[in-house]
Amino acid sequence: MEGTESEKVFEELNLNPQLFVNEVINRIDDTVDGAFEFFQEEALKLVTEDESNELKKGVSSIRSVVQGALDKQINLWEKYCLRHCFVVPEGFTLHKANTSGDSLMEDNLLADADLDDQLNSAREKLHAAGKESAELQRELHGLKLQNDLSQKNSEAVSEALQPYEQNSVHELFEEMVRAAATLREKLAKMNTKRREEFERIRKEQRKGEEFNAITFDSTEGQYMMQQQSKGLPAVELQLLGDFIADFTNI
Structure with a gap:
């Protein structure tokens, strides 16, 4: 998306799709981390100290498997959003209006010939x-x-x-x-x-x-x-x- 027409349009609107995607990914990572930490704490209450090390290793292994599969799905979702959801139609332009020196969007767009x-x-x-x-x-x-x-x-x-x-x-x-x-x-x-x-x-x-x-x-x-x-x-x-x-x- 970098250097494309869509990026220029979003920059003019003071929007950054990549920041939105990163924020969603960070929220997902925080949720997964919290879930495994809670699971490990509750599981340690049910085992002895000798078994706790083995339990931690098992939880870490499960987390690695889940995190790997989740990362693949998140990467696909990120590409889909940047390539399809945050792409403006071809020929789309913003009409600028000079009001107090700021760039503002016009309230109404011109109707095209098909309409x-x-x-x-x-x-x-x-x-x-x-x-x-x-x-x-x-x-x-x-x-x-x-x-x-x-x-x-x-x-x-x-x-x-x-x-x-x-x-x-x-x-x-x-x-x-x-x-x-x-x-x-x-x-x-x-x-x-x-x-x-x-x-x-x-x-x-x-x-x-x-x-x-x-x-x-x-x-x-x-x-x-x-x-x-x-x-x-x-x-x-x-x-x-x-x-x-x-x-x-x-």
């Missing part, structure tokens, strides 16, 4: 998106008007058909009422006639009269019923025929 192109492209895309959005809004407005018109037409048709539907229901209800009244009237007449016939039959049975045959004519056809011997009176057969005729006419 201008990106901004222009973004503006064009935004403009195109705005036009497309306006077209979609117009189409949506047209669909909304069409939907409102269709809904109004549907409401007008429903309103026009409503009187006819109401009249149809009303007429059907009146027809049902008339049919029910007619049915009640016929049932009442039939019940009255049946009671009269039953009274007459009881009177005739008391007299001991027998009937041999009865002929019944109706609007639907003719029913011929005969009795050959004593049994069901002919009057009851006549009453049954009348009931069938009345029920058929309902």
